[in-house]
Amino acid sequence: xxxxxxxxxxxxxxxxxxxxxxxxxxxxxxxxxxxxxxxxxxxxxxxxxxxxxxxxxxxxxxxxxxxxxxxxxxxxxxxxxxxxxxxxxxxxxxxxxxxxxxxx
Numbered sequence: 001x002x003x004x005x006x007x008x009x010x011x012x013x014x015x016x017x018x019x020x021x022x023x024x025x026x027x028x029x030x031x032x033x034x035x036x037x038x039x040x041x042x043x044x045x046x047x048x049x050x051x052x053x054x055x056x057x058x059x060x061x062x063x064x065x066x067x068x069x070x071x072x073x074x075x076x077x078x079x080x081x082x083x084x085x086x087x088x089x090x091x092x093x094x095x096x097x098x099x100x101x102x103x104x
Contacts, residue, residue: 021059
């Protein structure tokens, strides 16, 4: 139950943050924020359209990541479950200490 809840919250976080990053740089809230009034030297940087586009692109990547996790929900959950169960790796053979060297 906990891995499923974790994965759902990760998907929702990625989607929400992505939408926030895509929309916020182009609103009037971005142009009238605390940092522009407190530090006027940041105004040319924060109002630059290239920075706004980069943040929106990062938001699109984040939306894509959330969509990928949603589309591959079962596979990701299957990868999370063995990693979280105690003693799952006990049945596996211990790693070799010779690091790939062949026996002679």
